[in-house]
Amino acid sequence: MKPATRINEFCLDIVEFCDNNPYLYKELLKERENFLSTTPEKYYKTLDEKNWAEQRFYDYFMFSYISQYYETTPLELFLSKMLSRYNQQDQQIFLGFKGNVFSGFTISKVEVGSYFMAQNLATGEEFKVRENQATSRLKEGDYIVGRIVPHETDNALSNLNLFYPKESAYLLKRLWKSTPSDIAREFTPLIIEKEIFQKHYQNINKKEKNLQSLSSRDEFQINQKIEDQIDLSDIKRKDVPLVEDLETLVYFFRENQIKVTIKNRWIPFKYLKLIEEKFISPDKDSFNLLGKEENRGEEPFKRYICFIDLLSRAAKFIYLDKRGYIQVNVHHFQKFTQKPYGEKVFELLLTWIEKLNWKNLQIRDFVAIYAENFQKIFTDILYLFYKYKINEKIEIEKIVNQLYGSEIEKMQSPIEVMGHIMVNVELALLTYLKWLGVINAQKEILIPGTYLGLMKNFWVTPIGNKLINRLVRYYIRTGKIK
Structure with missing residues (x-):
């Protein structure tokens, strides 16, 4: 709602x-x-x-x-x-x-x-x-x-x-x-x-x-008391490598004095490459375009590290001082690193949902519009994922129909509109759910020999199902699900 x-x-x-x-x-x-x-x-x-x-x-x-x-x-x-x-x-x-x-x-x-x-x-x-x-x-x-x-x-x-x-x-x-x-x-x-x-x-x-x-949650059919917690102890770094990559980024800033770009306050490109070399996620950004090593560019075009950077700022692990240098909130970050891995994943998931402005994650304005809307209706989106069965493959077209079906049918070119929205759902929503371990996805490569492609379908993983259920209980506890 x-x-x-x-x-x-x-x-x-x-x-x-x-x-x-x-x-x-x-x-x-x-x-x-x-x-x-x-x-x-x-x-x-x-x-x-x-x-x-x-x-x-x-x-x-x-x-x-x-x-x-x-x-x-x-x-x-x-x-x-x-x-x-x-x-x-x-x-x-x-x-x-x-x-x-x-x-x-x-x-x-x-x-x-x-x-x-x-x-x-x-x-x-x-x-x-x-x-x-x-x-x-x-x-x-x-x-x-x-x-x-x-x-x-x-x-x-x-x-x-x-x-x-x-x-x-x-x-x-x-x-x-x-x-x-x-x-x-x-x-x-x-x-x-x-x-x-x-x-x-x-x-x-x-x-x-x-x-x-403790009442009024019939839509989600929650019978357990909201105090009951979902055990996330079986979540490991291989399931959600983003957490370890985020810690790698913060440790890099502890060990190195880095000044952001004057114009946009981003991490300079040369440091992006150095940091990502240490990342373990297969989803990390590529710095090789059509066989040539990239030597310049802007942070938002490297979507994975840009997300981790902004997520770290939203979580208050890092901040910019008045001179433009990246500083680490050491005490706050150390408390985070001492938590079990699954709790770290859930905390970052919440940070993305509640503290990070999704518009700021997008390079293009037309995608940012969708990102802003998805963040506003996230409780409705959560309901869809709560209903999906574990490992059930969901076509991208299905979730678009669930979100926009009746509106698309009224438009002059519904097929073109459907294709446009499918791309934006992936860019503004599904990509981040995948990085945070909620879903996995099958990608269809558009250009052989490159990473360029689009999601063909996705599915909620067993770990993702736990995160979703934990999130539902959190929303009930805080009154966001009535």
């Missing part, structure tokens, strides 16, 4: 701004440790819990945190420096963020697939919140703690920190009663994290299995 608003896109722009500002990024790393504690593994046991906590942190950092260097919020700084780069409509949406409200709300009305009405417990003010995904879960009388932001003529849900079904509202009262009075007067995201998630939530969650709603 396509989101009712573009709030996530706008928030991602602010996060990227923070990551690229050296002063804000330094404060972000320090405040993340303050927010999530120095020992987050004590409170966030699973990868799902960790990712949900990260979402809460970024919402807090953007809207509530006051920068020590700039003496204002990252949101205000973003508006002062970046607003003019957007069109007038987007500017108005960004300016609306200044009127954000973080509070506790009771749900007074729900129109499934459209909006819900929420009353602010602190002021009594009522908000109409445009939202389609969360409305299948919310009911009248439910209680939420989160952030609502003005959006066009209505409002939008920026982040949901806590959710209590009507049936378990007494848990909330219990939490409020055990919260010190000075904290109750200033119920901020940071206080919630410290006093509920890191002091009370873990114990209460053990005693009260009803704290989170």
Whole structure:
């Protein structure tokens, strides 16, 4: 289901701004440790819990945190420096963020697939919140703690920190009663994290299995509790060599001082070749074109290493300093390398889906349009892959029909349109699913003696099936699948 608003896109722009500002990024790393504690593994046991906590942190950092260097919020700084780069409509949406409200709300009305009405417990003010995904879960009388932001003529849900079904509202009262009075007067995201998630939530969650709603997932036919994890311990590097290749790239930047190109901030071509020589994936880029060794070019044309580079940046393993040199977030990267291989694969899969802008992976604008759309409807795409049988060969035309069938039939040249979309599905979606181990594919070579070809069909591997099921449980846990 396509989101009712573009709030996530706008928030991602602010996060990227923070990551690229050296002063804000330094404060972000320090405040993340303050927010999530120095020992987050004590409170966030699973990868799902960790990712949900990260979402809460970024919402807090953007809207509530006051920068020590700039003496204002990252949101205000973003508006002062970046607003003019957007069109007038987007500017108005960004300016609306200044009127954000973080509070506790009771749900007074729900129109499934459209909006819900929420009353602010602190002021009594009522908000109409445009939202389609969360409305299948919310009911009248439910209680939420989160952030609502003005959006066009209505409002939008920026982040949901806590959710209590009507049936378990007494848990909330219990939490409020055990919260010190000075904290109750200033119920901020940071206080919630410290006093509920890191002091009370873990114990209460053990005693009260009803704290989170576990229903409304009939489409995916999930019968197991969402806390149940899919074991990924049998995933090895031969199954998903991309993980080891990513670590190779980051280690290269630890050992070598590399400055990106001035114009596009890409890895210089000569280093691309040096790095890829150490890659183990058969999908790595070729630097030989029609029998001749390539000596120049741009990173985006080497799609495999470009993906790994941007994935490493999105995962915060590497970043650019103000001089344009690639730096390694050593502590963060070391924590990643210590995880089991299967957990690394899943973490990178999530990073690709949630933190990497798919448009930026594409060289051509016409492919970028499809990439942007696929990312928006990824839950619908996930449903298709969830239904595919293990090792069942799927023709590319089949998935195109499942995504666009009725629309293609109405067009003047449906055969040509089908061929065009099939190419873009491979370039913008299937290639990355293959690199991340979700699928395997059979390729039809177009020019003998070269690597140039197109996917003929694909299939979900046994390991891919595990990753898909793990992803479904993560989406249920975070409310993206209702």
